[in-house]
Amino acid sequence: MRKVKLAAASPALVRRGAVLLEDALRTASLPDAPGGRVLVIRQLSLGTIHADRSPATLSLAVEQRVRELALLAVHARSQSAATAQAVYFQDELEPFVMLATRLAQGLPLDAWFWRLAVPELHPGTSRDEALRLALASALRTRPGHAAGVTLVSELHALGALAPLLGALRWQDGPALARAWWGHLPSRPAPRLPLDDVGSTEQVSEPLWSTLARWARAWGAGDARALWLAAVALCTRMPSRVAAPDLPSRAWRVLGALQASPTAHLPTPREPPQQAPPKPDAHTVPAATGVVPGIAASSPPSPRALSGAPSSDDVTKPLQATPASPADVTAAPRRMARPATEDTDGAPGDTGTTPQDTPLRYVTEEALPTAAGGLLFLVPMLNALGLEEFLAGHPALADLGIPERFLRHVAERLGVPSTDPLFRVLQEAAAPLPEPNPFVLPGRFQAGVGARAPFRLVREPTGRCVAFDARTRVPLASTSHAEALPPPFDRCLTTPLAHRLPWDDATLMLRAALLAVGRVTRRLAHMGLRALVLRPGRLVATRTHLDIVFASSLVDIRIRRAGLDINPGWVPWLARVIQYHYQYDETGA
Numbered sequence: 001m002r003k004v005k006l007a008a009a010s011p012a013l014v015r016r017g018a019v020l021l022e023d024a025l026r027t028a029s030l031p032d033a034p035g036g037r038v039l040v041i042r043q044l045s046l047g048t049i050h051a052d053r054s055p056a057t058l059s060l061a062v063e064q065r066v067r068e069l070a071l072l073a074v075h076a077r078s079q080s081a082a083t084a085q086a087v088y089f090q091d092e093l094e095p096f097v098m099l100a101t102r103l104a105q106g107l108p109l110d111a112w113f114w115r116l117a118v119p120e121l122h123p124g125t126s127r128d129e130a131l132r133l134a135l136a137s138a139l140r141t142r143p144g145h146a147a148g149v150t151l152v153s154e155l156h157a158l159g160a161l162a163p164l165l166g167a168l169r170w171q172d173g174p175a176l177a178r179a180w181w182g183h184l185p186s187r188p189a190p191r192l193p194l195d196d197v198g199s200t201e202q203v204s205e206p207l208w209s210t211l212a213r214w215a216r217a218w219g220a221g222d223a224r225a226l227w228l229a230a231v232a233l234c235t236r237m238p239s240r241v242a243a244p245d246l247p248s249r250a251w252r253v254l255g256a257l258q259a260s261p262t263a264h265l266p267t268p269r270e271p272p273q274q275a276p277p278k279p280d281a282h283t284v285p286a287a288t289g290v291v292p293g294i295a296a297s298s299p300p301s302p303r304a305l306s307g308a309p310s311s312d313d314v315t316k317p318l319q320a321t322p323a324s325p326a327d328v329t330a331a332p333r334r335m336a337r338p339a340t341e342d343t344d345g346a347p348g349d350t351g352t353t354p355q356d357t358p359l360r361y362v363t364e365e366a367l368p369t370a371a372g373g374l375l376f377l378v379p380m381l382n383a384l385g386l387e388e389f390l391a392g393h394p395a396l397a398d399l400g401i402p403e404r405f406l407r408h409v410a411e412r413l414g415v416p417s418t419d420p421l422f423r424v425l426q427e428a429a430a431p432l433p434e435p436n437p438f439v440l441p442g443r444f445q446a447g448v449g450a451r452a453p454f455r456l457v458r459e460p461t462g463r464c465v466a467f468d469a470r471t472r473v474p475l476a477s478t479s480h481a482e483a484l485p486p487p488f489d490r491c492l493t494t495p496l497a498h499r500l501p502w503d504d505a506t507l508m509l510r511a512a513l514l515a516v517g518r519v520t521r522r523l524a525h526m527g528l529r530a531l532v533l534r535p536g537r538l539v540a541t542r543t544h545l546d547i548v549f550a551s552s553l554v555d556i557r558i559r560r561a562g563l564d565i566n567p568g569w570v571p572w573l574a575r576v577i578q579y580h581y582q583y584d585e586t587g588a
Helices: 011-027 055-071 094-104 127-139 144-156 159-167 172-181 207-220 225-235 238-242 247-261 371-383 386-392 396-400 402-414 420-424 442-446 506-524 528-532 555-561
Strands: 038-041 086-089 367-369 454-458 463-468 476-480 492-495 534-542 544-550 566-568 575-582
Touching: 011 055, 038 055, 055 086, 086 094, 094 127, 094 144, 094 159, 127 144, 127 159, 127 367, 144 159, 144 207, 144 225, 144 238, 159 207, 172 225, 172 247, 207 225, 207 247, 225 238, 225 247, 238 396, 367 420, 371 402, 371 506, 371 528, 371 534, 371 544, 371 575, 386 396, 386 402, 402 420, 402 506, 402 528, 420 534, 442 506, 476 506, 506 528, 506 555
Parallel strands: 454 492, 544 575
Antiparallel strands: 038 086, 367 534, 454 463, 463 476, 534 544, 566 575
């Protein structure tokens, strides 16, 4: 790892070759592949390096060699991976999912690529520390806490979650909580109702049973139980990881479990009945290894676990090896689910194989889509203050308002229902409730060009809807004649003899549609249809959502408006969004 072998007739030529290679690696163009694919190269042979050549010439040789190896790379699960010259993982989370799965199943980790894919591995470390490392490393990826949720969901679906939970020490609970929220959340007041959590609906039944077993073993006041309850709440809707009220919900889910007549959870004053520890005989083979896992002290940053280096100073996987170029992809393969049961070390486990945990939609290959420009609306919605709006309306975030809006735009523009984007933007099962009052943020009002005097329409039912001066864009809605916040409290009021033909959900979707249409025309000087309906290929992994366009579709209007700048991690979609332009006209 990070070793270079140079042979020359004199030490001066060796030093010259080292300088040329260092400059070439710095200037080589090796962009990330769609989906955040991680390429691990066993050996990069560059042949003869001529001392009189420039670093730019050598960088082209590096790019060509990496491109050739990327074409020959096999998936890390392939039987030929141990002898291949290059292997790949579908995304930056997959190495740690595979690591935890193999450790839970007692499989060896002696393949050459593990020491590169997980640089923190050290020889001879116990299985429990290796499992804690897998969790800590997942939390240091770009998806952060959402990656931890995905890791737990994947392991539960594979029947391999219990070893990971059994490896967590009591000191890891506060560290996990601080890594998520920056502090250890206190228990909410008892006066808060438990039924507003909807625990039986918001937590899937298999994870609910797992949570009950481990919370019974750890204790209702254990921070590990709080972390697991928060993860269970996010499995069905990963975008909930950024919800400000998630800690209070998790505490109340534990309260609901404690109040259940079928489960007795120890209170904070009562020592938890821990399951007898199993002898930790499993170790990582000497050819691999692991770093220590989660420490007990507070973390330096909210995204890093205590005792582990922060994301700024940790050596990321494959930092010493070039990534695959953007024009090289390969078809993802679905992970086989072994028959291993989730019973290893699970307190009070019944020995049944867990049911399938709802997993995120993953494309088998780069699938063609007619609405590749739909994701150009993501940075536009961020600029209009969608995150601020969802933070102020957590109930709407739970109902999947962003996904509903993107689907609404695609349906209005006639995108076929068979388009793969519809499967990625999964439709929420529950209908939007009524009434559903809302107030759009000030950034939205400025972005849509809404100016005073605002107009307030009062219906006979008591609902009030605030519009812009032209009475076109709805900006706020309230029921039962409740007062609106400034500046809507000074609106010109118009009473109506009948109700408006739109409910609150339709008003929100109408406002968002008018807003993105106006912003598109103002910034890109084009219509919404021309922006959205452009062919591309969709690559979806558990953590990434990438749209690949042919290079001939580059539009200077979109580029000038900055709509195709990668948004990166998008909390309200719980995925990393990236755009790619490739010379291959097929977008493969």
